[in-house]
Amino acid sequence: MVPIKATLFEDFIDGYFPLNVSLGHMLTRHGFSSAWILMRVAPMMEIPGLTAAEPVPLHLNPAHGGQVDWLAATIRISGQIASLSGLAKWHWNDPARANEKKFLTTLRLAEPAFLRGVGFMAGDVYSRSLGKVRRETNDPNILLLSTAQLAADPVSYKLKDKLDSALCWRTDFSQGLATLTPAALQPWACPYLELPDKKFEEGLLFRNTNNLPMSGIIADSLACL
């Protein structure tokens, strides 16, 4: 477990641009190198033949519309745009697209969308899903968990059994890391940082979940399952 600098945030991202462009704008606006985000019930569109740099038309053909029911993803800045990794549920109005398995990160939101998440700054702590993130040297609020670290970390090692069977965990570690025990942890559903095979890879531990941004994140997380 490594204390990392992380910021809970709420924001609106622009619609009409490709999603990975709007998310890239958001990361740049906040000065984040990566983030874990949650977005719900956001109208979307994909206009056939429209290149990334072209403006959207004035009128939306119904067949080109749909909705992101939810998106839970890690995003990392990559030049001007964001790369995405995560899970999503979505639907298009066009029934012919009902069985699409791949979520297109270049689709466009049909209107600006509200989202919540946790943002990270560039640093020297390696994370497979977040890139290199900044270590928190003062009073830590969020810890990065990694299965790769378990063997070397006695506290994390004690968590191993539970980590294998849950997506992630929350706790209050206000009394310090030494008091952190598996028994003190309460399971909840998210955030997972990456779930390639529904297997736990990395996760976040939050010091305090009793605040407004966090309660929104928890509510959105639960709704995404």
Added chain:
Amino acid sequence: MISQQLNDTITRIGPKTEAGAVLRCYWHPAALVEELESQLPIPVNLLGERLALVLDDAGDLRLVTRISAIGEPAVFYPDSTEIKIEVTGPTYPVMVKKGIAFAYLGNGEAPEFPNFDCFRADDTHVFAFKGLWECNWLQALEIGIDPAHASFLHRFLKDDDQGSNYGKQFRDKVAQTSMPMTQVLREYPRPDINVEETDYGLKITALRHMDNGQTHVRITNQIFPEAICIPMSREMTITQWHVPIDDENCYWFTLFTSFKEPVNKELMRAQRLKEHKLPTYAPLKNRENSYGYNPQEQADETYTGMGMDINVHDQWAVEGMGRIQNRTREHLGRSDKAIIRYRRILRQAIDAMGAGNRNALPMQNGEKIKTIIGPLSNDAVAPTENWSGASHQADLERRAACPWDASV
């Protein structure tokens, strides 16, 4: 720029529609109590249903189905002697609150009323009125949660002497200053907008940073599903429901709530009756007479040229979009934050109802509803570097001087 399919989903409210199922989880204004002073039954056209208010065998008001002719106008208001009850049709409970008869058209148990100021205040401090807008309820609501529009649509080129503005929106001075509200809206047209989700809907904060190191803080609210609560003056707030008659018409029902002095109901009613005709409460300024548009007034006095009643400006703006706004052609921007957040809540509620999870909707959680108070709704001015507590402090001071129990 949403699809027509999604636009239909969030706007259409008849029986067996998705948004209609959400709205039917709440109490809705059905009629003014002053309408009940004529002989019962009286017609009520609500949520796409043709109804009538009657007294049941126990002497309680009840909403029942009435027989209607095919092609009956949306705002049809037959005389009581012409109303025929459909005895096998649905009937709904009614509750009178502060001059409005509210009806519950949903399944199961009706929710509690929240303990909002408009319901807590003494009867002497609340005045109710309504008016017809010929458009879908959602566009009528959305203008009310857009804090930026007031600086344009309600722009007055001259400030009044403040002498005869009782009961009128945006015609008071700002908070504790000598600055007319019209001047603030005119000179600082680009507010920073913050939106927070609450137990009841949304709290919307508009910040207008002024030249003198001060910030004007205006707090308004969206009360789910179709109401707003906004400050009208230093003394009064407006709680306004945009109640669907059908998909293409709605009534605004307003409770004007006064904190300190009793409302001058006679004056406020007379002001509004000058602008509306009974029994339908249809506005006298409307599409047929170009909303009273006067180009000379537009050059000299107001942004719209449609008179001093801001309700007419809003009516023109929302009716001008068409009966149901074509959102396949809209392009929301960042100043539309509250509208974006509201639609998100509405879509979530639609999804939750589809999944059979009514408890996920705002204000559907039993006893907790009664603990919802306020909401804070006012204008305040504070130093720009320290504006955040200003509204709360001004609200506490106003409540402390209030003769009815306005404690929070």
